[in-house]
Amino acid sequence: MEKVLRRQEYTERSVVMAKREIKQVANHLLQQVFLTVEDHIAVMTLHNPPVNAVSGIMQEEILLLCDYIDHDDSIWVCVLHSDIKTFCVGVDINRFYKSIQERDVTNRQELYYDGAQALYDLRVPLICAVHGHCLGGGLCYPAGADITIAVRGTQFGAPEAKLGVVGGCGHLARILPPQIQRDMSYCGTFITAEELYEKYGGVTQVVDQLEQLMPTAMEKARELCRRGPLVLRYLKACMNKQEALDMHRRNELEITYTRYMARHKDFEEGVKAFLEKREPHYTGE
Numbered sequence: 001m002e003k004v005l006r007r008q009e010y011t012e013r014s015v016v017m018a019k020r021e022i023k024q025v026a027n028h029l030l031q032q033v034f035l036t037v038e039d040h041i042a043v044m045t046l047h048n049p050p051v052n053a054v055s056g057i058m059q060e061e062i063l064l065l066c067d068y069i070d071h072d073d074s075i076w077v078c079v080l081h082s083d084i085k086t087f088c089v090g091v092d093i094n095r096f097y098k099s100i101q102e103r104d105v106t107n108r109q110e111l112y113y114d115g116a117q118a119l120y121d122l123r124v125p126l127i128c129a130v131h132g133h134c135l136g137g138g139l140c141y142p143a144g145a146d147i148t149i150a151v152r153g154t155q156f157g158a159p160e161a162k163l164g165v166v167g168g169c170g171h172l173a174r175i176l177p178p179q180i181q182r183d184m185s186y187c188g189t190f191i192t193a194e195e196l197y198e199k200y201g202g203v204t205q206v207v208d209q210l211e212q213l214m215p216t217a218m219e220k221a222r223e224l225c226r227r228g229p230l231v232l233r234y235l236k237a238c239m240n241k242q243e244a245l246d247m248h249r250r251n252e253l254e255i256t257y258t259r260y261m262a263r264h265k266d267f268e269e270g271v272k273a274f275l276e277k278r279e280p281h282y283t284g285e
Contacts, residue, residue: 025064033061035068040076040229041221042069042124045083052082053092054137059115066118073284076229077221078122080141081129081214087154090136093163113140116171120144121240123233125224129217130154130193130203131210143171146236148203149217150193151210156202157190174243175202228282231270234261 022035032048032055044065046052069075082088119126119141128142131151139156142148158172172181177200184191196202207216224232238257261267265285273280 022065022068025061025068028061028064030061030065032058033065035065037072037075039222040074040225041218042072042075042078043218044078044080046081046088047083049084051086051133052084052088052138053095054088054090054115055092055095062115063118066122070123073229075124076232077125077127077224079127079129079214079217079221080119080145081217082131086132087130087134088138088141089133090138090159116140116144123236124229125232125236127217127221127224129213131213133157135190136160140171142203143175146239147205147220148175149205149207149213149220150197150203151213152192152194152206152208154193155190156193156196157188158185159188161186162188176200226279228266228270228280229284230264230266230282231261 019036019038022037023030032046034045034047036043036045044062046058048055048058052058069078116137125146126144128145128148129150130142130148131154133155134142134150135155135157136159139158142150142156172185175196176184180200183189193203193206197204197206205216205220207213234257238253241253266280266282269282270280
């Protein structure tokens with residue numbers, strides 16, 4: 001059974017929870033990606049100055065933290081952001097070139113893809129809060145997210161072809177129409193957050209100032225938490241599967257995941273609260 005379908009034994013309820021700072025995971029002291037958890041929201045912070053170039057350490061820590069989130073039932077939503085001047089400029093080119101010289105490029109590339117895939121596969125909704133530049137492998141993160149909020153003027157780009165590298169095509173397909181995606185991949189051109197939002201719906205929301213970014217992302221996370229953990233996880237699993245399947249399977253999946261949800265008390269509570277015109281009280285049961 002998929003990780004989202006496990007029977008959960010929740011000890012927590014929808015109450016204010018103390019803030020936790022996760023500094024170490026599986027005996028690994030975190031260096032470039034950090035995690036805090038408060039009120040069912042995990043905040044994952046990219047921190048590899050000066051520009052958040054994707055290193056092997058960053059990818060390994062993303063994998064560790066995604067696994068941590070997937071095994072922590074108190075986490076219902078995850079927000080990914082950067083606390084330095086830009087979101088992420090993609091793979092550390094110096095390190096990537098070294099891997100070419102060492103004939104280890106395939107293993108390195110697989111590790112980079114593993115990190116992006118782990119974020120996409122999170123059993124909880126992923127909100128990306130993006131500013132500055134979001135390029136190359138870094139673009140895979142918001143392109144694979146459930147919701148992306150970006151600051152006006154943020155630059156999105158896939159410059160891999162300029163380096164003779166094939167990458168990012170699959171994730172770009174989630175946020176751009178096919179021919180725009182191909183043109184961007186071939187030419188390595190950039191697109192602004194507002195153009196991505198207004199023309200293609202490739203981001204969920206654009207804010208005017210950097211100071212608005214995280215408050216907006218956190219408010220969206222709190223809004224999702226009001227739905228309760230189970231329906232978020234079932235919806236996430238259902239929609240991720242739908243993206244990989246032909247249309248004729250999509251309705252079948254929605255029915256299947258509705259049946260899974262119907263096994264839980266939260267399913268009845270959600271419908272009952274709607275009929276009674278009140279806020280639901282979800283317990284994760």
